[in-house]
Amino acid sequence: MGVWRGFRVAFTLGSLFMILMIFVYWDDIGNFNFYPQKHSKHGTLHAECCNWTMIRQSQFQSTNSSPTTTSITVSTTTASSAPIPDQDHADKQQNKDKLEQMRKKTLEEGEPESTSFSVDDKEQEVRKQMIMDVCSGKNFLEFPGRTQAFEQIPNRELDHLIVDDTHQIIYCYVPKVACTNWKRVMVVLSQSLISPSSGKPYTDPGAVPSNLVHNSSLHLTFAKFWRHYGSLSRHLMTVKLQHYTKFLFVRDPFVRLISAFRNKFGRPNEDFYKEFGSVMLSRYSNLSEALPNTAAEAFAAGIKPTFHQFIKYLLDPETEADSVFNEHWRQVYRLCHPCQVKYDFIGRLETLESDAAHLLKLLKVDNLLHFPLGARNRTAASWEEDWFAQIPLETQRELYRLYEPDFRLFGYPKPDRVLHH
Known part of the structure; x- marks a missing residue:
């Protein structure tokens, strides 16, 4: 019994020692992290998605932002280093100064102050805001799928x-x-x-x-x-x-509707004639004779859908019910x-x-x-x-x-x- 009791005591002390070592040297244990996304939003999420780790956010930063480097593995010592944000601030200030110099030079030379990119970016914000307003219901327009997840x-x-x-x-x-x-x-x-x-x-x-x-x-x-x-x-x-x-x-x-009609029904198109054109003609043209079998024969005989028939087809409840848009x-x-x-x-x-x-x-x-x-x-x-x-x-x-x-x-x-x- 004495030998067994000594073994248990030794095992217990060894286990406590290992636990203590884990707490003391936690940061050095193979970069283990239960919550990797807290440190890197671009971390690897699945084997099929390995290239998600590339950073896309930088493509939409303003030109006065300094380049940043993101690492998949972030250690506590690196994150707490003081000189890095100071240097980053200095770089940003330097870039701002350069941009201000370029702006002054542009004005002195008589060039427009705003660039095409600033105008384009502003226009993009307007276009995106329109979508947000309609989708949020702000404009009181209901349509299928608006609130769908x-x-x-x-x-x-x-x-x-x-x-x-x-x-x-x-x-x-x-x-x-x-x-x-x-x-x-x-x-x-x-x-x-x-x-x-x-x-x-x-x-x-x-x-x-x-x-x-x-x-x-x-x-x-x-x-x-x-x-x-x-x-x-x-x-x-x-x-x-x-x-x-x-x-x-x-x-x-x-x-866009006019373009679609011209492209698909303004000239012979066998696939669109058989699936859609012949349906339009049979429903709305009041032809007394049988429809030609092919688009080429129909066009040769002067038989083809009109734009009015195309519009009637789009508005036909039977068309919408069949989900054949x-x-x-x-x-x-x-x-x-x-x-x-x-x-x-x-x-x-x-x-x-x-x-x-x-x-x-x-x-x-x-x-x-x-x-x-x-x-x-x-x-x-x-x-x-x-x-x-x-x-x-x-x-x-x-x-x-x-x-x-x-x-x-x-x-x-x-x-x-x-x-x-």
């Missing part, structure tokens, strides 16, 4: 949110709003398409074939997360929405969910060139590529009055009510010259 949005309705993990970007594409060129940009950034001529990924967005860029297999979207991550998919979406830079481009809703005329709030996704940048087609240049700089990829502008066949806003001239006034008002959330969310004025009130 992001977790309640079905996966199939997240198929327009393209994710680039390499550069930590999320782009919600809207058809008929320069989406072909923005998809080209996303293909180049993600290096998801090989050029047959070079055998390497495309580096010039303008060189990416337009007939390939809409191939859904080239883009990782939120709708595909369930397939890749299973039960973790919603959690990963939430974290990426929090840390990644999110953007979309919008357009006057009525002008194609992405080319589906409302932007249903494509991109601006009340659930807090976008960092809202671009407009009407200011595409300046907005694109501003965005690429904010994303810090302007040194990698240029937005492919070139020749574009745009539907002009000035055409709106002519296109709606033959549409009855009450029909125009119904159409406005259908797309009113997009008008209000993105700051487009109510088309008084079309609605006459």
Whole structure:
């Protein structure tokens, strides 16, 4: 018994000694931390998300902020070091002095005091505030999904949110709003398409074939997360929405409708004729003879949907009940969910060139590529009055009510010259 009792005493004393050592040398134990996110908001959250540790916040700091360095592992000795914040303050003051000197020099030379970036940033704040006001109910506009939580949005309705993990970007594409060129940009950034001529990924967005860029297999979207991550998919979406830079481009809703109609029904398009055009003709054209089987035959016979028939189709309760709103005329709030996704940048087609240049700089990829502008066949806003001239006034008002959330969310004025009130 004496030997056993001695062993117990020795074991107890050894355990107490080890506990004491842990308390004394706690900071040196392998950087162990029960709450890593308190020290680093960009800590690794999952093996699939390793590149979330890259810092995106610095892209939206003002130019008078000094560069900061964030480490995944933060020790107590580093955090409590006094000279670092002093040096940081000195650097900030030095940068402020430089900016003030540049401002004075600009004024002396007769240049405008404000830069295009300050104007663009202010405009972005205005655009984002419009969305917040409408989504909060401040403007007393109700529409489906306004108060819906992001977790309640079905996966199939997240198929327009393209994710680039390499550069930590999320782009919600809207058809008929320069989406072909923005998809080209996303293909180049993600290096998801090989050029047959070079055998390497495309580096010039303008060189990416337009007939390939809409191939859904080239883009990782939120709708595909369930397939890749299973039960973790919603959690990963939430974290990426929090840390990644999110953007979309919008357009006057009525002008977008005109563009969609011209593109899909103004010339033979077999797929759209069979799925939509033939339905419009059979419902609203009062044809006494059978419809041609193909778009080519229909156009050759002078049989094709009119813009009025297209509008009637959009307003038809049967159309809405069948949930067959194609992405080319589906409302932007249903494509991109601006009340659930807090976008960092809202671009407009009407200011595409300046907005694109501003965005690429904010994303810090302007040194990698240029937005492919070139020749574009745009539907002009000035055409709106002519296109709606033959549409009855009450029909125009119904159409406005259908797309009113997009008008209000993105700051487009109510088309008084079309609605006459």
